[in-house]
Amino acid sequence: MAHRLSRFSIGQTAKVLGVLYLLMGLIFLPFFFIAAALSPKQTGFGVGFALVLPVLYGIIGFVCTAIGCALYNFVARLVGGIEIQLDSSGPTVQSGLRPAART
Structure with missing residues (x-):
């Protein structure tokens, strides 16, 4: 039986994928810390930026999914x-x- 996916709920889909991107950012956070610790040159990105990075992933994921x-x-x-x-x-x-x- 054939069905057509004619429409996505923009808000709900963006919300779900925004949370998934945030969770992926949290999963990659330890790898970012390890890479920063092993880097011979310190680029100036501190712990604060590393902690903000998953939130930025979530926001960017939300916006890109909505678009x-x-x-x-x-x-x-x-x-x-x-x-x-x-x-x-x-x-x-x-x-x-x-x-x-x-909803």
């Missing part, structure tokens, strides 16, 4: 969106999780 979603929504209106195939013949799994509230 990307807006562009996708515009183009999808013109050409119809991405077509995907969903297989509904497989077994249905009950996760026990409640569905997210609609």
Whole structure:
């Protein structure tokens, strides 16, 4: 069965990906500290900048995702969106999780 992805919720998608980018920045933070400690030249980036870096990743991820979603929504209106195939013949799994509230 073919479905079309005709629109992304800009705010919700940007919020989720902004948080994911922030988390990725936190994951890479120790590697940044190690690279800075092993660098023979100190470039002036201190611990404060390293701690702000994940937040900047999150903000940039939010903004770029919002722009990307807006562009996708515009183009999808013109050409119809991405077509995907969903297989509904497989077994249905009950996760026990409640569905997210609609906003």
